[in-house]
Amino acid sequence: MLTQRPRGTSDILPGVSEQWQRLEQAVRDTCRLYNFKEIRTPVFEHTELFARGVGETTDIVEKEMYTFTDRGDRSLTLRPEGTAGVVRAYVENKLFGSPDAVKMYYVGPMFRYEKPQKGRDRQFHQYGCEVFGSEDPGVDAEVIALNLHILDNLGVKGVTVELNSVGCSVCRPLHKKDMIERLLPVADRLCKDCQARLEKNPLRIFDCKNESCQALLKEVGAPTIAESLCDECQTHFSGVQGALDAMDVDYRLNPYLVRGLDYYTRTAWEYVVEGFSSIGGGGRYNGLVAQVGGPETPGIGFAGGMERVLMVLAEQSKEAVELPLLDLYVVGVDASGQLAAAKLLQQARKSGVSADRDYLQRSVKAQFKAADRLNARYVAVLGETEVAQGRVALKNLATGEQVDMTWADAILQVQQRGV
DSSP states (O other): OTTTTTTOOOOOOOHHHHHHHHHHHHHHHHHHTTTTOOOOOOOEEEHHHHHHHHTTTTHHHIOOOOEEEEEOOEEEESSSSSSSHHHHHHHTTTGGGOSSEEEEEEEEEEEOOSSTTTTTTEEEEEEEEEEOOOHHHHHHHHHHHHHHHHHHHTTOOOOOEEEOOOOOHHHHHHHHHHHHHHHHGOOOOOOOOHHHHHHOOOGGGGGGHHHHHHHHHHHHOOGGGGGGGOOOOOOOOOHHHHHHTTTTOOOEOOOOOSSSSSOOOEEEEEETTTTTTOEEEEEEOHHHHHHHHSSSEEEEEEEHHHHHHHHHHHHHSSSSOOOOOOOEEEESHHHHHHHHHHHHHHHHHHHTEEEEEEEEOOHHHHHHHHHTTEEEEEEEEEEEHHHHHHHEEEEETOOEEEEEEEEHHHHHHHHHHOO
16 A cells, blocks of 8 residues: 555656646746736635535535545535635635736646546646636636637647536526426436436536436427526627637537536536547636625636646647756766766756756766766766866767867856857
């Protein structure tokens, strides 16, 4: 047990972690372009936040949460998703006092107890963004476009946005009533989960993966929520589509798309890549801030699955991701060279040059082989003569050219990729 990781978790090792860093950097760089600021929330929260915020009828709350009682007899839960914690932080820190819409993004681990499968671990990672304070359908379009921009920057191909509106507190009750009337006579033919959903949230039956439940919906002519939207929801949804059209963002209407969380209202969407399941999705949650204890505040956001995005990238590229090059490897020829190497390393690193050296007392030939394995751009050779003269032999491993120069000039050459 000491040498085996818990089921449903993964070690992200050197050589792979660089791919994660690239994804994280793409998220941060793109969010900066859209004027989103980073928020970091705790990895555990009071259980009630998720029970009320995510929804008691969801699979997450009913089956998948990692919940524990701490020594103060408080019920705490490892966060199964990011939005609820961000909403809590928004309310607790009174960010609703801002005169502008509040735009935030996050990156981090989430936890759900479910059957581990490819692209879905019990500890998994998401990036996402949230916007508070605006009803404008243009905000919906911007949030949808933001993740497309991230995925495009990464080189993910063939992403389709599937789009729907799931209504509001005005039109949802009418749709719920119609669903119950049509399905109640045949409720015994629904799976056990959908039998429970029928009374609490029949809209989520559309999200069931059981084929017999989907066939039954068609058999009884169950109406999609898109057929039952009130005038305000229809106007808002048309506005979202108009904004996406103006931004040249492609999308596909999917009237059966409902998402798996209870807090969604109006706009809901998923990012789909052919041959894969959804790699992310989001929606509006205009009632969630008030439900958590804040003022009535519209909100919207999305989350992307980092493991799934990286899995798609690996499948599409079929190429090994090239590791970042090491700028400089310092070779110490003898004892004096090894001591001087430590000093040169620090000078190089303080100048922004990535650098390393041998710590295993190997031969000069073995040190050069190590430089090759580390994909170093340059090797700086320090022997007794170089140390005495305060100079270094700098070799460009790509061209084979070697030049004798001062330490300062060598560092400058590496910075400028000269020699």
